[in-house]
Amino acid sequence: MKINRVTLYNFSSYVGENTITLDTHDKQNIVLIGGNNGAGKTSFFTAIKLALYGPQCFRFQDKNNRYTARIKELINHDAFLSDNVKAYVEVEIDLPTDRVHTLYTIRREWSFIEKRLQESYTVYKDHQLLADKNLDFFQNYLFSIIPPNLFDFFFFDGEKIGDFFATGNYSNYIKNAVLTLSGYDTFNIIQKFCDSYIGEEEDNEDYDKVAKLVEQEETNLSTYMVRSSDLEAQKQQLAAQLLSTQEEKESLDHQFERSGGLTVQEQEQLEAQRATQERVKGDKAKRIREFVESMMPLYITRDLAAVAYKQLKDEQAVRQYQIICNLLDVQTIQNVLEQQPVCDVAQVPALAQAISNGIAEKALPTFPLECFTSIHDLSQEQESQVVSDIVRTQHFAEEEAAQLLKVVADKKKASQKYEEISKKIREALPSVDAAVYFERVKFLTERIAAYEDSLETLDKQIAELEAMITDQKALVERLRKALLAKAKDRTAHEFTSRISQVMQRMISDVTKEKFHQIESLTLEMFNKIIRKENFVQLIELDDNFNVNLYKKQTYITRDLLLLANNIGVEALEKRLGNAGLREAAHLLTNDSIDDLRRYFSGKIVTDQISLQDDIELPLYNRVELNQLSKGEKQVFILSLYWAIIKTSNQVVPFIIDTPFARIDTEHREQIAAVFFPNISGQVIILSTDEEVVGSYRAIIQPHIAHEYLLEYNVEQGCTSVKPGYFKGTKA
Secondary structure (H helix, E strand, O other): OEEEEEEEEEEOOEEEEEEEEOOOEOOEOEEEEEOOOOOOHHHHHHHHHHHHHHHHHHOOOOOOHHHHHHHHHHEOHHHHHOOOOEEEEEEEEEEEEOOEEEEEEEEEEEEEEOOEEEEEEEEEEOOEEOOHHHHHHHHHHHHHHOOHHHHHHHEEEOOOHHHOOOOOOHHHHHHHHHHHHHOOHHHHHHHHHHHHHHHHHHOOOOHHHHHHHHHHHHHHHHHHHHHHHHHHHHHHHHHHHHHHHHHHHHHHHHHHHHOOOOOHHHHHHHHHHHHHHHHHHHHHHHHHHHHHHHHHHHHHOHHHHHHHHHHHHHHHHHHHHHHHHHHOOHHHHHHHHHOOOOOOHHHHHHHHHHHHHHHHHHHOOOOOHHHOOOOOOOOHHHHHHHHHHHHHHHOOOHHHHHHHHHHHHHHHHHHHHHHHHHHHHHHOOOOHHHHHHHHHHHHHHHHHHHHHHHHHHHHHHHHHHHHHHHHHHHHHHHHHHHHHHHHHHHHHHHHHHHHHHHHHHHHHHHHHHHHHHHHHHHHHHHHHHHOOOOOOOEEEEOOOOOEEEEEEEEEEHHHHHHHHHHHOHHHHHHHHHHHHHHHHHHHHHOOOHHHHHHHHOOOOOOOOOOOOOOOEEEEEEEEOHHHOOHHHHHHHHHHHHHHHHHHHOOOOEEEEEOOOOOOOHHHHHHHHHHHOOOOOOEEEEEEOOOOOOOHHHHHHHHHEEEEEEEEEEOOOOEEEEEEOOOOOOOO
């Protein structure tokens, strides 16, 4: 893949349309882009990745609110000053398809409709617009060429490169790059899927455990079924005994009733009925008595009660008149008026007399006082009671009289029923036979109650057991299905495990030669740039894609034994590394690493190991990656990148930002001369004015296809793209 052109419109700090041509050819494989910090170099790279991958540029599976928020942040703020907000990024790439190169133009455009961000995605194939139904196919094809996570592999940030080995995940990074670029990632995808399936199955119970559980729960179900049968048999036996006892009691009751006796139950019922009638008589008599004592005298004299009611009201009016006159006499009103500042003192006596006379006249009863005589001397409570009784008498209606007559009739009826019941009880005389009957009935009644309690208890036990049997059957059924599924899973698990092992062997087989090439090319480029004699003499990639560096060191057997004794066998193996361990095993034990470990631990079990302590062993000593300086790490990683790209035979772009951030002047010249012209057919260098300048720029000058300068205007807050490079830096 090659990137021919990138166009940014109102994107990040780029205002309006800015186009950067990136096509390269033959030996002119370098595009040099200058720009100081904050000029928009990172935004340029983000635009490329965003155009290609959309939401997955930011590791989102699909468009969501967080993706929308990121896009809003990337749209230039000046774009929002327009009536029609618009921004886009467009990338033209050259992709190999069906052994020919096809030109694709990918464009992601954003606009605001009703204050909501809208994104459109269009792709042109050889200047012909792809139909919507083909967009997903193209996206999948692009992902198969360079997945989003692998695209980062080709963006080399010199400022952050020192963190490459700081994370323990760098081996996966290398693995993905090697397998994807070499076309072996299908094996890795299949292995990951199989390992994921195997990992999920490891948490489940194995087949034998589930089978044992099925057997145990089936035994429990059988026990419940036997217990249920026993309870049903007990229930049938108790039901027969209950029926026999009930029949005997019914026969006795029938015989006793024919002989004229009363059963205890009947006698209790009659006593209860007589008591009820006695209560009814008492209640009715009480109501009649209350009427006779309270309402009846007033009802008889209700005409006189009306006269008494009027007399009480008149007496109340006279008392009220006298109270008002006493409280508001002339002297009291005159005293009040004299205290008012607005009143004329001379007019106060006359005014007080007038007010007092007016109030007295207003409170004066309507009847003449000289003809009125107060005849009752009642308290307020007594007066209220008398008035209440008089009012009640006046409202006594014919319906209430009828109700009173009904009460009298109900009392008479209750008295008659009371006498009838009493007579029946008196005539039912007890006898010796009745005592025997009652004793037998009592025994049978207790026996029936005991049988019924036992049956109720059995019914509860049977119901609980049936629920347990239902649950147990469901459990057994689930376990049987789980056992069947487990049998299938075990077969699938074993099959998947074998596939994973096959994929691992295939990856190991196909990458073995690839590893040798990468190791050799990395070492070659590293030594060319680093120019330190015998600094690293061997580079090795293990099966887990971990990188190991070695340098030659001569040991004697005594040294190895002392090291094993002082730091331990594991620490010694780590110090020698895989290469040193294999070499020691070859020299001392005919390639048996297990025998070599026993030798280190002092447990010599074979005659193949020499017992002499002064044998010189030219071995390898491991060089820890984290012990390298930041500049040495960057040189090594650049060399590793170069080797991986070279061995993949893929045409991929290589973008490097601040390439000399961690590189001292001693190695910059070698990187410029050896690395940049050879790593890829398209190298895009993003440099500050302190890096690829002067002699370093002169070295790569013959290989430069395009030069651009990114300048950020602080006042306008925008980045401009200009042809050319930093002034005063020409070679």
